[in-house]
Amino acid sequence: MRRIVLPFVALVAALSITAFAGASGKDGNLAVVAYSTPKTVYGKIIQAWQQTADGKGVSFTQSYGASTDQARAVAAGLKADLVFLSTGDDLNVLVDAGLVDKNWDKQSYHGIEADTVVVFAVRNGNPKHIKGWADLVKPGVQVITPNPFSSGSAKWNILAADGAQRRLGKTDKQAQAFVKQLFQHVVSQDTSGRNATNTFLSGKGDVLLTYESEALTSRAAGTDIQYVIPRQTMLIELPIAVIKSSPNKDLANKFIRFTKGTVAQDLFGQYGWRPVNPAVAKKYASKYPARPGIFRIDDKIFGGWRTVDKKWFGPNGIMAGIERSIGGPTSG
Amino acid sequence: MTAYLTLIVILPLAAVVAASGEDGWAGFWAAVSNPEAVAALKLSVLIAILAALVNAVLGTITAWVLVRDRFPGRSIVNSVIDLPFALPTIVAGLVLLALYSPSSPIGVHLAFTRWAIFMALLFVTLPFVVRTVQPVLLELDMEMEQAARSLGASEFTVFRRVVLPNIMPGILSGIALAFARAVGEIGSVVLISGNNPFHTEVASVYVLNQVHSGNRSAAAAVAVVLLLISFVILLLVGGIRRLATRHEYA
């Protein structure tokens, strides 16, 4: 009998120790779940906040990964206080799971913390002379973009491709045909935007569709990457929201307010993101070229994330069909 | 003791089997016949078999050299063989990436191809056949070989007719164990393969992606397939062992 009970008790005791062996700062801990690329800038913003009265003594736990996967992880039980994801679509996953308030986009700046745009990252010297969307479907051009069923970046890339065609006067059907043609040139679909960057950096592909912020981040890390902002591109709006069930809601909201304030917005600007705060944005105007034809998710051609999700990324959506036709992934 | 075993091993495995059947037979079948799943399983099985077979040949040679040959540093070589058991798989994967990526120092560019997966599995399965053949070779009585030689048999015939039948059970169980190990491998493959669905995505990565997508029952279904493969292998190895030792009482 002792042989059974003793080890079992020891086991339970050990697991209990681990269950409660959580790290917590003097004045609390905030758990941040974010998409795959903002680790560096967020590290700086967190440090800056910890210098303020509100943030003093607060410790952070952070998780970075593919945006849609991260949203699902939080829905599956990953405890978080706030989420910084790359699409409103992923945030809606959490709204539907009852974890984020459905009015998250009624907060300041429509719930957006920072912006960026879709760019083409190319090899040094741009040997294949890639300037616009039409260059992506020239013969022999190999494109890298992530898996749209796990990555937020992938969704932005697809919508940008579609929107660019619409901007050029193509019909809905013609634009979708272009996206299909584009995917026939795709040679790799990684789980996340960051993984796609690393694949590109390892030598695969001629062009990487990614965030402008990611191109700048990897350049800052010393990689040999160049990027082109196509004339028709999409404004990537990166949302932030508090988790409804978080025990640290007040603290989380204080932090979110800080991220939309001048200091944090300036850090975003420094590290590659386009600030949403207009005054700070003006300061970085030369670093982040404007694109007059830039389109947004709320434009009529898209109709917002709910519409787009059903049309493009649902189980019977356009991307499922395209992926099936090229032998690509139909899930993330 | 059984409580411990239940909690740590039996319960998790039961949970996976149960979850795979959550949507009934139809759901299970849909999950495992999903084209991407089939491609991943096929890839894992194919490359695992290939790696196991290559290591069977080279492992037997290595075992032979270690047992029958004498050279300086033999004991060091003997212990280096266990490196794949001791080195974390992610580390192996990282250095394989360094060796075979487009910026490779030796000019070999295999990264993001199926060959990269093969190299990774080759590393991971290297010790198995060596370690199953070595003890058999050590026990082997050289008299029969010497008798055959004195009767005029060539070295090759001696090996083929005298030695091989005796070490074959060892080789086979080594292949089986190597295959079981390789078919479920993830750490050494995840960085170097590119994880491209239908091209370089192995079964374990597919399962991981399904879990991250929230498709628990689909992940469980493919995991059950992997489990079944392991089970069959274990039974096979047990059978081979019994067949081999039956000889001893014959």
Next chain:
Amino acid sequence: MRRLALRTIALGYLAIVLLGPLAMIFFKTFEHGFGAFWDAVTAHESIVAFKTTLLITAIAVPLNTIFGIVCGLAIVRRRFPGKGIVNAFIDLPLAVSPVVVGVSLFILYGRGGWFYGVFENHGIQILFALPAMVIATMFVSLPFVAREVIPTLREVGEEQEQAAHTLGASGWQTFWRITLPSIRWAVIYGVVLTTARCLGEYGAVAIVHGYKTTATLQVQDYYENFNQTGAYAVSLMLAVVAVIVLISMILIRPREVEAA
């Protein structure tokens, strides 16, 4: 002549497949000098990762050792219903992909899972936290001590223990004074293998970890964040441990064989 040919093939093969990677780790780690390596290895993230790995190992190894010894004794010395099944299940973690146990933990302890409610109501997090990582590591490292102890116990036989019994020793005394010393080297060898497995675990913890990283996960994290130096630095530490494990195995194995 043939001898030389075989020797060349074998050693050449081992050099390419084993030594190449091992050398590469050293080369890549110190590519930017010792200072860069040291900074990477002593960075806060690295230290936390090492600590997590050590904590998990410190829990899994003793528990699996106790289990291995108890289980070995039960299987070799006792009769009980289901002995064959227990024997089979001990070997299973070796043949099973680590992702399988990762999936199982989602099913058992994730939201909507079998035991989610039970733990959630007491504020205990299993999945995406340390407990799940510990359970996963315990699963994959479970067989080693048992598999070393069982054949040794069989070889050693029961005579000494029976003699102790007839002389009046209690069960505990017999175990502590007779049985345990007879399997000492098997246990030590098993502990070395278990520890190596725990330190190197990746696949299962990769699925279930939340915010915490182990050393192996940290390697991947650094790599993904363009920090090659960091990735190789942590890899080197793990490789050094691997080499220590190999050396221990050489030293202990003959003693284990002798004792049996």
